[in-house]
Amino acid sequence: MTKFQIVLEFGNNKYLVIIMKKINLIIKVMLIILTTAVSGLILEQRVSASTTETTKSNKRQIPTLFFHGFGGTVHSMDYLIDQSQIDGYATRTLTITVNPQGKVRLFGNWPKSAHNPEIQILFLNNHESDYHHTAKWIDATLKKLHQNYGVTRFNAVAHSWGNNAVLYYLETYSQKKNQPQIDSLVNIAAPMQVLNRDIYRRNDWRYSKQLNRDFRTYIEPDSTIRKLHIRELNIMGQLTTEDHFDKAVPVASAQSLQRVFKGSHQTYQARLFTGPRAEHSALTRRNPKVLHDIENFLWNRP
Incomplete structure (x- = not known):
């Protein structure tokens, strides 16, 4: 053929x-x-x-970092982190420890698929009252997250003395090159003004002139904080409507934050809670109304 x-x-x-x-x-x-x-x-x-x-779809979402206050432990922010995961708003991922020398260690897993990842920050020296030092630890933490996970933006939830570290970090470090930038901030029971010696006898920083000097820097019209693009929620507590005090921080001290967030690209909201569950530590450990407000503020955005 x-x-x-x-x-x-x-x-x-x-x-x-x-x-x-x-x-x-x-x-x-x-x-x-x-x-x-x-x-x-x-x-x-x-x-x-x-x-x-x-x-x-695998691009990581903006993480929310949780910072405890003076004497805080692994349990200080557990309720907020775990319950928001149970409610379906977020996912607990990493736990990060920072030693006094600024060495950062990461534990746990952060998959790219994590929905609104939550990261718990633990300072091994949890009685460091000089928040200038703590701010350096925050800087080291964010550098590590940027290096390992490409983090460029983050949310923060801070309690008590942790608020002073976060604000000093924002004023001092946030303009550095390649620095992750804050998106939303939740301040809980923030002692922004000098506190009464009868409340904190052990530590000079809690009633030092430095606290006032730093605060005056934050409220300057050209401060670094004022230039940031940031959403802020200020959560305060008082045991009764007569005392205006959460057993650790006066309402007037926490209210001072309204003088800070006045920048052209900033929003400020405030919530004042009253009663036993508005006690200083109870605000983060057993107050479902605080949890609800944080969930909606961070993750139910319009």
Whole structure:
């Protein structure tokens, strides 16, 4: 039987075709090859599109960092972190410890698929009252998160003395090159003014002139904090409507934050709670109304 060969090319693929005496066989072979090539092209496009969509969906969401106060422990912010996960708003991921020398260690797992990731920060020297030092530890923590996970923006929830460290960090470190920038901030029971010696006898920093000097820096019209793009929620507590005091921080001290967040790209909200669950530590450990406000503020954004 007479036969001859031809070579068909589709892109980088070559196909050797042996032609028999019936012409319709040639046509069938060519149609099969053409169909295969087109199907392969379509499949390649679908795989490419799927890969792109997966990459986009796997981009990590903005993490929320939780900072305890003076004497805080691993349990100080557990209620807020764990309950918001139970409520379906967020996912607990990493626990980060920082030693007094600023060495950062990460524990746990942060998958890219984590929904509104929560990160607990623990300072191993939890009785460091010089929040200038604590602010350096926050800087080291954010550098590590930027280096390991590409974090460029973050939320923060701070309690008590941790608020002073966060604000000093924002004023002193947030303009550094490649520094992650804050998006939303929740301040809980923030002692922004000098506190009564009868409340804190053990530590000079709690009633030092430095506290007032730093605060005056924050409220300057050209302060670094005023230039930040930030949403702020200020949560305060009082045991009764008569004492205006949460057993540790006077309401007037915490209210001072309204003088800080007046920048053109900033919003300020305040919540005042009253009763036993508005006690200084109870605000973070057993107050569902505080939890509800934080959840809505951070993760139910319009």
